[in-house]
Amino acid sequence: MSLFRQIKTQINDRAVLVSALKGLGYSPCVGTNLTVRGDRRESASGFDVVLKKEHTKLKADMGFRREPDGTFTLGMDTYVIREFTPQQFMSKVKEAFFVKKAQKQAASVGLESLSRQVIERNGRRVIRLQYVKRG
Numbered sequence: 207m208s209l210f211r212q213i214k215t216q217i218n219d220r221a222v223l224v225s226a227l228k229g230l231g232y233s234p235c236v237g238t239n240l241t242v243r244g245d246r247r248e249s250a251s252g253f254d255v256v257l258k259k260e261h262t263k264l265k266a267d268m269g270f271r272r273e274p275d276g277t278f279t280l281g282m283d284t285y286v287i288r289e290f291t292p293q294q295f296m297s298k299v300k301e302a303f304f305v306k307k308a309q310k311q312a313a314s315v316g317l318e319s320l321s322r323q324v325i326e327r328n329g330r331r332v333i334r335l336q337y338v339k340r341g
Contacts (some may be wrong), residue, residue, distance in 0.1 A: 209283060209285035209312070210244055210248060210250060210282070210283050210284075210325045211282060211286045211292050212271075212279050212280065212281045213279060213280045213281075213292045213293070213296055214273070214277065214279050214281065215270075215277060215278050215279065215296060216277060216300070217277060217300070217303050218277050218278070219301070219303075219307060220236070220254060220255065220272065220278075222303060222306045223255060223270060223278060223299075223303055223308050224236055224255060225306045226299060226302035226303040226305075226306045227299065227302075229258065229302050229306065230299065230302050230304075231283075232257050232261065232262065233257075233261040234255050234256065234257055234260075235255070235256045235257075235258060235286065236254065236255055236312075237256075238254060239251055239252055240252075240253040240254065240255075240256045240269060240283070241256075241267075242256055242267040242268065242269035242281055242283075243255070243259065243266060243267045243283075244266045244267070244282075244283060244285070244290025245283055245286055246270060247265070248283060248322060250269075250281055250310075252271050252285075252295070252301075253269030253270060253271045253281065254266075254268040254270060254271060254272050254278070255269065255270040255278075256270075258267070258318055260311075264286075264287050265286040265287060266282065266283040266286045266287050268280065268281070268282040268287070268295070269280075269281050269282070270329065271282070280292060280295070280296055281335065282295075288338060294327070301305045301333065304329070304333075305322075305333055305335065306333055307334050309335070312335075312337045316339055316340070317337035317338065317339055318337060318338055318340050319336075319337060320336040320337055320338045321335075321336045321337065322334070322335055322336075323335075
């Protein structure tokens, strides 16, 4: 049995997404029209970034598909992936993505990372990045 779920994200940069996934310890496969395997009988195609079950040690693949508006949608079979929910997984990916995105934007204007601080504000985890302009 399969229960394939999709979650729309705010992620809009494939290169930064791949970098964030690598930073989380994954080995993403990048391409076009890649297939995400779920339960033995189920699979879905049309993905741009896929985490294969052979690399994640999960029982199914997870993938990100670029939507017409430029954002990505996460797809995964929640029937066989029970180690975490799609929301829990996306919370980690989103955090890593937005940190990498900020670092990319800072580097594009000549800033260098100085420090990273994680704080708790109103029950939410906030990451504060500091940069310095060299030269």
